[in-house]
Amino acid sequence: MSQLDDFKRETRTWLEAHCPSSMRTPMPEDERCWGGRRASFKNPDTQLWLTRMAERGWTVPTWPRACGGAGLSAEEARVLETEMSALGCRQPLFGFGISMLGPVLLKYGTEAQKQAFLPPIARGEIRWCQGYSEPGAGSDLANLQTRAEDRGDHFLVNGQKIWTSYAHLSDWIFCLVRTSTERKQGGISFLLLDMQTPGVETRPITLISGASVFCETFFTDVKVPKAQLVGQVNEGWTIAKELLQHERGMISRIGRAFGGAIPAVEVLAQRYLGDSAGRIQDPVLRDEVTRHAMNDRAFELTLQRAGEESAAGTANGGLSSFFKYYGTEQNKRKFELILKCAGTRALGWEGEEFSAEELAVCRTWLRSKGNSIEGGTSEIQLNVIAKRVLGLPD
């Protein structure tokens, strides 16, 4: 234990000495550091902080030193996290590289791949995106058709990915590709490729709510060296499943965050329909708003209960699909209800006749419709609950 105490003390000292004061304030969204070749730093301290942390291996503290990490034990990593949190230090680096690809490479990559890819990820030099879904492979992801033909020393990749978030800002992509048509899941491989390779083209997608982080990415006779295959040929589905589980967990945690910066229904209902005492004047809408607010409360309590159950080791595995399903449906209801309360004020697309919040309500309402589609549709979640939790037969 005294070793851990030493580590704690050293960590605190180092953080106090090296974390720039502007990196110890709450982080605005536009100062979040994603790294990459085209990274730009609104606040120069962001770059400084990244460099310092990366030098110490603390962008990915549990990775081995040889891979750009600090080789910390789980206990040490927890100490680091606690100390950073205590001092209010910002996380120095975000992105799919450290959260998703890194763990995959550590588990499935060759030594050469680890050496080639992990240190640049740890230093935030390469920004990664993921290429999973395709126009014909959404809920049925394993139906993907992007082909990677074996051409001796390389694969020739042809096809199209969709919903590749931030692809237009990313340097490399990790992709699921079809290397065999013999079996569905058993013909998928996991490939890394540089977005600058000839034949890769990416286009941002405009949503019904306006601009988005999503892209379509097209591959036309893209040559990918075989060294960039992770794991064995035709065994990519195993990796994909692990990553998807990880993603689903993330989405269920953010379930309640979908509403973003828009106030709660009851707050807006009071603003648009309240009397001087704040009482909502339309009794039918008051009832609907209350029903919604009560369900919000029950949902929050269920999140709390799940946390307590998890801590007590009595967790019910079915709740993650429940959170994804209910959180996203509840968020859609939230915006439909706001629209009812705010009438035409919530239906502005742009222009000065509407407040910034009113315009945001409208856009976020539209965007909310996607919540129950992305990351596993509501239908898929209900299927999962029926099968895994309730044990209903196929």
Next chain:
Amino acid sequence: MSQLDDFKRETRTWLEAHCPSSMRTPMPEDERCWGGRRASFKNPDTQLWLTRMAERGWTVPTWPRACGGAGLSAEEARVLETEMSALGCRQPLFGFGISMLGPVLLKYGTEAQKQAFLPPIARGEIRWCQGYSEPGAGSDLANLQTRAEDRGDHFLVNGQKIWTSYAHLSDWIFCLVRTSTERKQGGISFLLLDMQTPGVETRPITLISGASVFCETFFTDVKVPKAQLVGQVNEGWTIAKELLQHERGMISRIGRAFGGAIPAVEVLAQRYLGDSAGRIQDPVLRDEVTRHAMNDRAFELTLQRAGEESAAGTANGGLSSFFKYYGTEQNKRKFELILKCAGTRALGWEGEEFSAEELAVCRTWLRSKGNSIEGGTSEIQLNVIAKRVLGLPD
């Protein structure tokens, strides 16, 4: 035409002369004549009227004279109907015999069967019930398991039927039985049998709403002469389908009648929650009641439109499943809403503390739950709409 005019005149004259005056008043439910060996006549005129009409073949006017009918043409039958309606004459006989079995025998029966069974049906001497559903064959009717084994000159019937309405009051039953296990639909036969045959036992079913017209009927080594098979062996499903279609039509017509004698939601809501001007005091319930009343109105309008479309020959075949589905679900909502409005007053089971109407509300509420199950469940109706109307694939 002059022949038809003559017929009209004669009919009018005969009806005026022979229809007892008490048979020209609205018919209370308990004076409805079902006939049968155990028929009892609360009003002796009912029996007189039946005898007179049967003598003329007018209980089943379009059946051939040899079968107990009057051999009327469709036009003549319409004239008879119009004249009876003009004078307010009651229909002299009801039941599955004249409405369901008769047409089947006319189409599929042998000459001997017609002679043996139709005249007694026409005279109301035999009351019939139907044996279709079984405990294991509800929505999946063709899965029926009641066996009829070929024993040379007779079938030996073993099994159980359920939901045989009025079986405890009926003399004979027409049944679907399994004569082959080779094929599902293709192993079903249509059999007639006397309920007094040894081995037949029937038991009324108590529903959650109390006593009911439904029975369970058990067959234990029941010997049924082969002469009582209608149609060919293993070809009963064709007959069954025709009868089911007929039954579904009936149920869709009575869709709106399920509420029975209970007043509309808005009337009861006014009674329980209205102020002196009849305005429902609870605004949230007023909204719910209004939603319901508006849907009732739209449903009535749709029935009217379907009638007009049917008359104009532009009918949309999908509406019968719609009427069955929506009418029964709407009726369930009606009673749930009445329960909300009337509170504990609508939850009495028996006793003088409640009015007869309040007790009827409670019983009818419970009974209404069966509306969306009997005659094809709501799920089956939605399947039919999806497949036949919307063309969605299996």
Next chain:
Amino acid sequence: MLILDDTQTLLKASAADFLAARSPVKALRALRDAGAPEALDHALWEEIANLGWPGALIPESFGGSAIGYKGMGQILEESGRVLLASPLLASSVVATGLLLRAGSPTQQETWLPRLASGEVRAALALDETPRHAPDTCRTLASAGTDGYLLSGAKCFVPEGVGADLLLVVAALGPVAGLADPVPETGVFLVPAGTPGMDCRALRMVDSRNAATVQLNEVRLPATARLGEGKPVQEALSFALDAGRIGLAAEMLGSAEEAFQRTLRYLKLREQFGVPIGSFQALKHRAALLYCELELTRSAVLAALGALDSLPVEVPALASLAKAKACDLIGQVSSEAIQMHGGIGMTDAEEIGFFLKRARVAQQIYGDAGFHRARYAALMGY
């Protein structure tokens, strides 16, 4: 009669053909992308005028085509199917309907022929609150010796941008000499360009034409008052109901089209080796939408018929039709997006236009809650 006669059937079919050819949904996209707040293809409007649609309710003596409400309803239903951006409802039904029932002979002679020809587009400036509340009117018309002075603001005027004529609803100010006068509502004919009236475009989510209107001491002659003194409340109520029913017909068309597109997608889109329309949960949800479509169709047809020939039933049937249409399109448009999956979320796919129009149409002339409350009041419960 809840079915169409032969003329109406023919009219509906020809409207469908014309609109499919001349103004498919991509026409709305083009208008949106062009960014003109008027959201009107003038050449198309001229063609529409040549078909006689703007004069559908106007007698032939004023140059109209006298098609009647039920016929106009068919045109509007088809216009909803393609999300046609046009002032047919606001000008040719609501404003025209108001002039028809309450205009003085001079007012009718002045405006009806030009409305029938499509030369003039008119709009009703009524709403002063974000949710339709026709009885809330703070815009004031003070009577002077030679006319009226209008002051106030209207926050949502459908088809107000570029309208040649605004019909402004205002409360009549206190008449001198009366101690506690009953407030009376008047409607004022205000041509575009009248000094003191400022009309600004609202960029709504449905890319259609809507405006706010400021009225700063707008000076009007006495002849600008609709009916020139006769009460107009009943006419206003009828014209609004005509607007509600016409809009319900338009929404029915939009819902029907969004539903058909969704059905096509359910049959086409495969996942797990089968069309997603073979999944029973989606089938049942589609069947539920079908039920609501059938109910709404009946309500709309009954309400259109009442406009033509059973005025006493109009208020209740207008509320029935609009409430059902609001609920229907809310449900259909949301389900359409969900069933289209990711592709439905993209701007490239047209289904999103139906969702966007749906929510604006729900608000115009009262949402489902408004109409349920009104229906209950009409029924006395």
Next chain:
Amino acid sequence: MLILDDTQTLLKASAADFLAARSPVKALRALRDAGAPEALDHALWEEIANLGWPGALIPESFGGSAIGYKGMGQILEESGRVLLASPLLASSVVATGLLLRAGSPTQQETWLPRLASGEVRAALALDETPRHAPDTCRTLASAGTDGYLLSGAKCFVPEGVGADLLLVVAALGPVAGLADPVPETGVFLVPAGTPGMDCRALRMVDSRNAATVQLNEVRLPATARLGEGKPVQEALSFALDAGRIGLAAEMLGSAEEAFQRTLRYLKLREQFGVPIGSFQALKHRAALLYCELELTRSAVLAALGALDSLPVEVPALASLAKAKACDLIGQVSSEAIQMHGGIGMTDAEEIGFFLKRARVAQQIYGDAGFHRARYAALMGY
């Protein structure tokens, strides 16, 4: 804490075992068929008393077992699972809770030990309208020189039949000398058999014990007034909330059991050669019920916890728990019948008992609409 501690977990499990063995649903059927309006198995009640359940909320000093609300909630949840007919909620939670919070020392000493032992069953006589409206009280208590005179009627008193003690809520009549007195509510302890009080059984659909109570000039000593003069409104409100939360726990148990039975049936029942639980539409509907169960469970646990240790949160959480439980059990019980198909409609199958109890439980202490309105008022919107 929204999870159970070890003691509570154990209590729940042992309650489940005891009730499954001693009072399965067929016990309710037997009580119903026997037709005694008291709907109580006295031998069973004695066993229950021996387990200490009637004294769950009563301190050990009064002979109680001091299990606390959260523990009692587990017992009630399990009692809901078997549809136990007992006065546990009405007597051991509501009436006992009221005496605990507002009873004078003498009143507590008189009644609490006998309530704890189960010897005395008490019931709260409150409702005077078919829907719960605790602020509506026309029953009047006129103060005289040596006590009170009670007159009025209570239309629905859960567990009122055969209760040894009624706690009657009454408005205190005008006090002489005050011109416009504020109406105050009092609660009066009226032992069974007090002259002028007439208690009649209601044969409710759930076959449980409920009564109407007539009060015709019931003469009571001053000591019969709960708290003997101290205000009791807050205690009454708390006890009612405890009843709501306890009932929500009971309803959660019933809903959970009806859901489990339905799941079993979905897995067992075959049609078209497959278990009907393999049909996606039914799967999705079952999954939706699961979601509502999880939400309600959280609300109930939070509310039970608040009763024990966070009284300021009690009113809002009571309304949350009761409203969710009402909606949940409405949905589950109706779906349970539909999914059981024809067999679910028969009296021979037990699932119908859950439907019947559900609707009565929804009404007791306020339905979902009542509690949403109350929650909104508590939250100020």
